[in-house]
Amino acid sequence: MGLRACLLGLLALIVSAKCSYSPEPDQRRTLPPGWVSLGRADPEEELSLTFALRQQNLERLSELVQAVSDPGSPRYGKYLSLEDVAELVRPSPLTLRTVQKWLLAAGARNCHSVITQDFLTCWMSVRQAELLLSGSEFHRYVGGPAETHVVRSPHPYQLPKALASHVDFGNTLWGWWGWWGWGRQSQGLEKFRCHGRLGRSVVKGGWSLKDLRLDLLPTVGGLHRFPPTSSLRQRPAPQVAGAVGLHLGVTPSVLRKRYNLTAQDVGSGTTNNSQACAQFLEQYFHDSDLAKFMHLFGGTFAHQASVAHVVGQQGRGRAGIEASLDVEYLMSAGANISTWVYSNPGRHESQEPFLQWLLLLSNESALPPVHTISYGDDEDSLSSAYMQRVNAEFMKAAARGLTLLFASGDSGAGCWSTSGRHQFRPSFPASSPYVTTVGGTSFQNPFQVTSEIVDYISGGGFSNVFPQPSYQEKAVAQFLSSSPHLPPSSYFNASGRAYPDVAALSDGYWVVSNHVPIPWVSGTSASTPVFGGILSLINEHRILSGHPPLGFLNPRLYQQRGAGLFDVTHGCHESCLNEEVQGQGFCAGPGWDPVTGWGTPNFPALLKTLMNP
Numbered sequence: 001m002g003l004r005a006c007l008l009g010l011l012a013l014i015v016s017a018k019c020s021y022s023p024e025p026d027q028r029r030t031l032p033p034g035w036v037s038l039g040r041a042d043p044e045e046e047l048s049l050t051f052a053l054r055q056q057n058l059e060r061l062s063e064l065v066q067a068v069s070d071p072g073s074p075r076y077g078k079y080l081s082l083e084d085v086a087e088l089v090r091p092s093p094l095t096l097r098t099v100q101k102w103l104l105a106a107g108a109r110n111c112h113s114v115i116t117q118d119f120l121t122c123w124m125s126v127r128q129a130e131l132l133l134s135g136s137e138f139h140r141y142v143g144g145p146a147e148t149h150v151v152r153s154p155h156p157y158q159l160p161k162a163l164a165s166h167v168d169f170g171n172t173l174w175g176w177w178g179w180w181g182w183g184r185q186s187q188g189l190e191k192f193r194c195h196g197r198l199g200r201s202v203v204k205g206g207w208s209l210k211d212l213r214l215d216l217l218p219t220v221g222g223l224h225r226f227p228p229t230s231s232l233r234q235r236p237a238p239q240v241a242g243a244v245g246l247h248l249g250v251t252p253s254v255l256r257k258r259y260n261l262t263a264q265d266v267g268s269g270t271t272n273n274s275q276a277c278a279q280f281l282e283q284y285f286h287d288s289d290l291a292k293f294m295h296l297f298g299g300t301f302a303h304q305a306s307v308a309h310v311v312g313q314q315g316r317g318r319a320g321i322e323a324s325l326d327v328e329y330l331m332s333a334g335a336n337i338s339t340w341v342y343s344n345p346g347r348h349e350s351q352e353p354f355l356q357w358l359l360l361l362s363n364e365s366a367l368p369p370v371h372t373i374s375y376g377d378d379e380d381s382l383s384s385a386y387m388q389r390v391n392a393e394f395m396k397a398a399a400r401g402l403t404l405l406f407a408s409g410d411s412g413a414g415c416w417s418t419s420g421r422h423q424f425r426p427s428f429p430a431s432s433p434y435v436t437t438v439g440g441t442s443f444q445n446p447f448q449v450t451s452e453i454v455d456y457i458s459g460g461g462f463s464n465v466f467p468q469p470s471y472q473e474k475a476v477a478q479f480l481s482s483s484p485h486l487p488p489s490s491y492f493n494a495s496g497r498a499y500p501d502v503a504a505l506s507d508g509y510w511v512v513s514n515h516v517p518i519p520w521v522s523g524t525s526a527s528t529p530v531f532g533g534i535l536s537l538i539n540e541h542r543i544l545s546g547h548p549p550l551g552f553l554n555p556r557l558y559q560q561r562g563a564g565l566f567d568v569t570h571g572c573h574e575s576c577l578n579e580e581v582q583g584q585g586f587c588a589g590p591g592w593d594p595v596t597g598w599g600t601p602n603f604p605a606l607l608k609t610l611m612n613p
């Protein structure tokens with residue numbers, strides 16, 4: 001390298017320091033409880049980094065979601081294919097080209113894209129990744145229920161403001177560009193020149209830097225985010241109250257009785273209807289547990305003996321209660337319907353399994369219409385760039401007519417304090433306006449199939465990130481103006497997306513895991529697959545009658561004001577334990593509320609209201 005190249009290189013370094021920005025400045029980077037650092041990762045170790053590229057036409061996409069999900073619209077049910085979605089959101093050729101160049105120059109190998117072209121997953125060494133994402137420093141951590149190993153950066157990272165920046169790509173002195181065959185293409189290459197002030201970079205050719213902002217959500221395999229932990233719990237058994245007609249915990253037959261499902265309410269086997277659940281916690285299910293579960297608890301209805309399709313990797317380890325629960329209850333509510341399980345997609349230490357699942361959705365044209373996911377994190381622990389992008393992915397799914405059901409969380413309204421002030425703690429993805437969020441209930445009498453009351457753990461509240469979607473404005477306003485037990489307004493953001501949308505029993509479930517029946521398992525992780533299975537049964541009828549599947553349910557659900565659901569009106573969920581609110585969050589009431597949404601399914605009534613058109 002000649003002197004001139006050296007000087008240029010030095011200049012580039014100086015300029016780059018001034019021209020970088022933090023895409024996720026608000027991402028929490030403290031080590032979650034239960035995780036320990038094992039020190040720095042080996043510089044030669046291979047990492048997988050996922051980059052989210054800036055999408056186009058999100059405005060148009062949101063209009064289309066509205067049109068295909070609103071029963072009053074002429075486009076209702078006319079869903080987009082993945083290819084249609086790709087046409088719309090695909091990053092501009094300029095973005096694609098620029099990111100590609102930047103990554104290749106950094107030594108990225110083996111990059112994979114998805115059908116929508118808005119994600120790129122590449123492999124590179126830790127050393128290269130640390131150079132690419134300045135400020136990052138990869139460490140290895142171990143923790144979580146399964147002693148999972150992850151590679152994450154405890155430090156914030158920066159990206160070059162103008163990307164491959166500061167160098168003239170066409171400059172042949174930068175010989176290494178030539179390796180990729182670009183050395184001669186100087187005419188077509190954009191020049192980036194940073195004028196030293198953040199946000200004021202000027203790029204030749206007339207387009208602004210804003211177009212180019214990458215939206216890099218470098219998960220860099222979850223640069224910072226740790227796998228979530230399930231808050232599923234086993235609660236002590238309540239005291240038996242000596243009466244006739246008792247049940248000793250929730251089983252498929254108890255659920256089917258409560259929700260008015262008969263033995264005929266199962267999948268017909270004549271459609272290609274299917275449903276899916278997803279696991280991100282290094283948890284596995286065993287088909288033998290499913291068989292034992294159905295043998296013990298599923299005697300009276302037709303069901304499938306095994307999972308039809310496992311996407312991702314099933315380890316050979318012990319079964320996890322969470323994974324067993326999801327599969328067993330999705331397959332006994334949505335009985336006899338073909339079931340897929342997304343099992344730990346993205347098991348490399350540097351990958352974020354949840355993000356890998358999102359990538360899979362954008363890389364597969366034919367997917368089950370219903371997906372249930374018992375995953376969530378505190379909104380305040382995630383960067384808003386990350387949440388906005390994940391929300392855009394949910395919008396893509398909604399446009400395709402996929403129903404995504406998320407558990408509302410198991411800490412009631414939640415609680416956290418910032419600068420000495422307490423407030424409730426919303427959870428994400430539960431707070432996304434493009435998913436249907438499922439809360440939890442208990443039987444009024446724990447041992448009888450009675451009406452339901454609030455399960456005090458049922459997650460619910462108001463987002464601090466996503467504004468209230470118009471479909472729920474009326475219902476939320478009505479709740480806020482009529483609830484006699486409203487917490488102080490400083491505890492929640494009344495203008496945010498309010499959740500949950502619906503609910504189902506979440507208390508006292510039986511689960512078979514590692515051949516052992518386990519009683520009193522509780523959490524919205526249980527109610528979510530139950531609600532999902534019931535929607536799958538409704539889809540079955542819709543498909544048989546020539547209607548499209550339900551798709552994104554919320555606009556219709558709120559328009560019909562929860563028709564076909566049992567309204568849950570008694571009980572409050574938990575929150576901050578302080579003098580001001582004394583452990584109480586919101587309370588259920590008539591109509592929609594941020595504890596149980598519109599209520600729990602009454603299958604025949606729900607089927608009736610959701611059949612037409």
Ligand SMILES: *[C@@H]1O[C@H](CO)[C@@H](O)[C@H](O)[C@H]1NC(C)=O
Nearest residue numbers: 112113114115120121359363
């Ligand atoms: C998307 O699917 C294609 C075709 O199966 C595959 O080659 C590619 O690696 C996938 N992308 C990712 C990010 O896994």
Ligand SMILES: *[C@@H]1O[C@H](CO)[C@@H](O)[C@H](O)[C@H]1NC(C)=O
Nearest residue numbers: 257258259260450602604605
């Ligand atoms: C469904 O269940 C409820 C309560 O368990 C009952 O009152 C109702 O009559 C049942 N049937 C229908 C069609 O709603």
Ligand SMILES: *[C@@H]1O[C@H](CO)[C@@H](O)[C@H](O)[C@H]1NC(C)=O
Nearest residue numbers: 266267268269270302303336
């Ligand atoms: C359950 O599905 C199978 C096909 O998977 C079908 O042959 C059978 O008739 C279905 N059972 C009922 C009761 O519809």
Ligand SMILES: *[C@@H]1O[C@H](CO)[C@@H](O)[C@H](O)[C@H]1NC(C)=O
Nearest residue numbers: 272273274365366367368369
């Ligand atoms: C089910 O069949 C329809 C119509 O043939 C097709 O468009 C859809 O992709 C299929 N779904 C799955 C999950 O295979």
Ligand SMILES: *[C@@H]1O[C@H](CO)[C@@H](O)[C@H](O)[C@H]1NC(C)=O
Nearest residue numbers: 464465466467468493495496
């Ligand atoms: C309240 O929610 C809105 C979005 O609906 C958000 O813009 C605002 O920052 C939130 N306020 C607080 C204090 O978090």
